[in-house]
Amino acid sequence: MPAPAPADSAALVWFRRDLRFDDHAALHHALRNHSRVFCAFVFDRAILDPLPRVDRRVEFILRALGELDGALREHGGALIVRHGFAEDEIPRLAAELGVTALYANRDYEPAAIARDAAVRRRTATADFLDFKDQVVFERDEVLTQGGTPFSVFTPYKNAWLRKLEAAHLASWPVEPLAARFTVPPCECRLPTLAELGFETTDLATLPLPVGMRGAQQLFRDFVERIDDYADRRDFPALKGPSYLSAHLRFGTISVRQLAGYAHAQGGRGAETWLSELIWREFYQMILWHRPQVVDHAFKPEYDVIGWDDAPALFDAWCEGRTGYPLVDAAMRQLNRTGYMHNRLRMVAASFLTKDLGIDWRHGERYFAEKLLDFDLAANNGGWQWAASTGCDAQPYFRIFNPVTQSEKFDPAGKFIRRYVPELEQVPDRFIHAPWRMTAAQQQECGALIGRDYPAPIVDHAAARTRTLERYGRLSQAS
Incomplete structure (x- = not known):
């Protein structure tokens, strides 16, 4: 049964690098704590404006949003999509909808941190609550015995594995709470690439399925050959990698699902792949602690x-x-x-x-x-x-x-x-x-x-x- 929620309490969930319907931390908490939940995505001009007008990533996102919107509509909601500067659009939307809370999953890039700080300052009528979702361990969760950030991978990996417990890999279910999704009072439709100022790419011709279903399709395929991953991953002519990197980047699949499977599966192939997932978190940790690496050498x-x-x-x-x-x-x-x-x-x-x-x-x-x-x-x-x-x-x-x-x-x-x-x-x-x-x-x-x-x-x-x-x-x- 869904958890009790305050009467007529509304929240807005802001999707960013987490374009999926289930195992979604911010969405789970919003649905637990509010009787009405709106969902939104912003095609942020701060990110899009500098891009070339032919960019597969924009089309990848748009197609993933189409699937996400479909899932929300099946459960009584819909995705609000805006094209503008996120630090303007999200506070404006929160005010228009009259929500008391804004929910999002954390991003660790310097520009995203600055953007979220601006949104938090400008969202006067709603609390801004953010959650860990795109990594298993974030920020200061894995430190040296001296309490400082690691700068070498292998000790970080060993500490990461020692810290890992089943609770860290538990999913954030959405389905049991989905009755609280609310159809927005505003028009809800996805823009076209042309309306965003972009041209159609060759994404549809590439052997990469997109969206949540595409991610799960790739994962199922990889599970069948994960035991050979360590032996095949370095040979570009072989089908060795998982090919899930873009899906991890845009959150069409949960890192908890992937890390949880690899950890439970065991064996040389799964352990090697889990190590690659840990490398991803190692670099996220470095960027959060040392944002100057964006433009300068770590050393x-x-x-x-x-x-x-x-x-x-x-x-x-x-x-x-x-x-x-x-x-x-x-x-x-x-x-x-x-x-x-x-x-x-x-x-x-x-x-x-x-x-x-x-x-x-x-x-x-x-x-x-x-x-x-x-x-x-x-x-x-x-x-x-x-x-x-x-x-x-x-x-x-x-x-x-x-x-x-x-x-x-x-x-x-x-x-x-x-x-x-x-x-x-x-x-x-x-x-x-x-x-x-x-x-x-x-x-x-x-x-x-x-x-x-x-x-x-x-x-x-x-x-x-x-x-x-x-x-x-x-x-x-x-």
């Missing part, structure tokens, strides 16, 4: 690194024409699909920072524009890891060799050929470094280096030496 001394100003090389990296097949395949996958395999994110980031000597912030911004699953904390943490400027970062003297990475993780060149079709006829023994073919061999397989496929834009061995000198000077100075 302040690395802010003085003398990066190269090389726009032509950066453009070649962005467009997937570096002459290193695995790097180019990775970048073309990103540009074509909005997704990049996790191993390849490390390879591509290492190549930009260690081979081309270009500031990690340029690469981070490019990924932020292109990735469907873009998450500030994870993207920043991953780039600073690759650039050796972050917490628990790869030591600067460990530099990925793009050829040996290719040989190890795409040995037959299957992934490379998928995204770099001009190398389709190149024999396996040359697919990782096609410039090593003789002119006759290049002619025979229709891949003339410099004409059909670019020559390497940088010599890896020479670039490695320059990188060691660049970071070595910094180490000596400190």
